Amino acid sequence: MDQNLKLNPDDGTILPDPSSYRRLVGRLLYLTITRPDISFFVNMLSQFMQNPRDSHLTAVFHVLRYLKGPPRHGLFYLAQCNFQLSAYSDVDWASCPTTRRTTTSFFITLGNSPISWSTKKQTIVSQSSTEAEYHAMAMTTCELV
Template sequence: MTAELRALEANSTWTLEPLPPGKKPIGCKWVFKTKLQADGSIERYKARLVVLAVAATKNWIIHQLDVNNAFLHGDLDEEVYMTPPPGFHSSQADHSLFTLTTSTSIVLVLVYVDDILVAGNDLSQIEIFKRILSTHFKTKDLGSLKYFLGLEVARSSTGIFLNQRKYALDILSDSGQLGARTALFPMEQHLKLTAQDGDLLPDPGLYRRLVGRLIYLTITRPDIVYAVNTLSQFMHAPQVPHMTAAIRVLRYIKGCPGQGIFFPSSNSTHVSAYTDFDWASCPTTRRSTTGYFIQLGTSPLSWRTKKQSTVSRSSAEAEYRAMAVTTCELTWLK
């Protein structure tokens, strides 16, 4: 608690003042949380994949930083302006990404609230950045990237491997499925779930929490994207068959909890995409489903399954809509 207060005071977050007449102070309390390492050991008390794919291909250095405390505020009535960090330019495609490019070096800084990734080809430039940042904020240098936002990172001379094994096992444990029989695939091929499939679940919160966690697991698991997309369409009123289908996804995950994605170091930066559609696949709305998978060389980069926004009156129309969505994603990535 003392460390948190010292960090707040060092950043001049607030000043201690007598309560003005007619004002009511809001209460507060301490919230304690244990942050764990990938192996379950205690780290201390208290995601974008594109950068990693490029870093693996270019054999860049990747370090990780953590700000001791971060501040999330509600809506502001005032306009607030802030200059970007000196020398760094914010990406127009992703405003949490900052780049510093010289004739001989490049440094990328990716900020996710209070977690920071620093990648580049020049270790001295990375160390200079970390040193300057530490003079303005209380930061903790976590060294080479190993565990980031629930993603386990393993690096060797052949590339970078990402997985969410601990996160997947936590989902299985919390759902009581650690001892369940495994399934070879996440969803029956011709399964058509609807909003009128059966009895409502007595506690819909269990289903919503489970599907929400599965959505986060799709960061490194393209193989469950279609199944999770289907399950997420029934969050408002989940029924027994929907939960049965969700349990099957868990049984599939149990068979391969450590499965993830691999970014090889011997790779090209050529971007390629695959897209397909399922015409009028939704039995309720008759809207088609778009799916795409994009690679940087042989590194998986971006994947998605999403119901199309309108009803396509022919399979050709659905196909063009799928290609249009994929083209938009390609343009953004480029």
């Protein structure tokens, strides 16, 4: 999917009945359990649950078209595993155009198999990229423990 998906809370007109948008995004949130490739986009779309606009619904349909395409991604769990735990974290400092908050993500594997992943906005506004990295590592460590 296009990593440059930009959703503005003021683009388009407010949906008269937001229930269909909320239902679709809720189903996409459930689907991120097995499809980590859409986690970032569904996270962005779920931020507009209160006042969804027609541009947000268009973005939901874009994600659905992506999912309907040929299967290119998937999770593979091997029967033979070395049971080595690995964790990776990353930060996109002040990346949210509306709140200027940092997006934090982590990815944890057991052997070659993914077992946990997440992408979230940090609850605080980091003053530097170093501080943002520290919070990302803390969040990853909490997940590991």
